[in-house]
Amino acid sequence: MSLRPILIHPDxxxxxxxxxxxxxxxxxRRLADDMLETMYDAPGIGLAAPQIGQLQRMFVMDxxxxxxxxxxxxxxxxxxxxxxxxxxxxxxxxxxxxxxxEEVTRPAEVKVRFLDLDGVMVERRFCGLSATCVQHEIDHxxxxxxIDYLSRIKRSMITKKMKKLKAERAxx
Ligand code: NI
Numbered sequence: 001m002s003l004r005p006i007l008i009h010p011d012x013x014x015x016x017x018x019x020x021x022x023x024x025x026x027x028x029r030r031l032a033d034d035m036l037e038t039m040y041d042a043p044g045i046g047l048a049a050p051q052i053g054q055l056q057r058m059f060v061m062d063x064x065x066x067x068x069x070x071x072x073x074x075x076x077x078x079x080x081x082x083x084x085x086x087x088x089x090x091x092x093x094x095x096x097x098x099x100x101x102e103e104v105t106r107p108a109e110v111k112v113r114f115l116d117l118d119g120v121m122v123e124r125r126f127c128g129l130s131a132t133c134v135q136h137e138i139d140h141x142x143x144x145x146x147i148d149y150l151s152r153i154k155r156s157m158i159t160k161k162m163k164k165l166k167a168e169r170a171x172x
Contacts (some may be wrong), residue, residue, distance in 0.1 A: 001033045003041055004052040008169075009096050015143040018055045020077045024119035028058065032074040032117060035060045044095045046133045048140030051096050059137035063130045078114040078138050081123065082109035090132040092146045098165065102156050104149045106135050129168050 039047035048059040064071045088108035109127045
């Protein structure tokens with residue numbers, strides 16, 4: 001397992017529609033291991049493959065609140081099959097947009113079909129924070145960021161801050 005650098009917005013790779021996996025092989029499992037390690041190290045509750053520059057449809061998440069209850073999940077080729085009419089507002093953040101948090105409204109519950117690490121097709125229902133997290137991560141696979149739900153002014157303010165952050169990091 002190894003830690004992988006996380007891309008920071010703006011980056012053209014974060015705007016791409018990612019390609020589906022043909023199947024789940026050892027390379028996919030290695031990628032999942034790296035992504036989980038990178039996510040826990042950050043720390044974050046979700047990480048999508050494009051955030052480490054892999055333009056493939058996979059993300060990892062763990063929305064458990066305590067370390068003892070850790071529930072690492074890997075979702076491959078995820079598809080939302082159902083959304084609730086009821087909506088929920090969460091203050092979202094993103095490892096590719098560090099230290100910026102804004103409220104985003106999304107369906108409160110979703111059903112998602114995906115391949116697990118054994119290549120088995122699974123359908124699961126998510127609610128609460130997990131529902132927001134899966135929708136945020138699936139957006140990444142389609143080149144969409146949570147700031148795309150904000151006003152143009154807010155989005156460009158955040159983008160400006162991130163450009164500054166990247167310039168500062170490049171000097172280190
Ligand atoms: Ni994100």
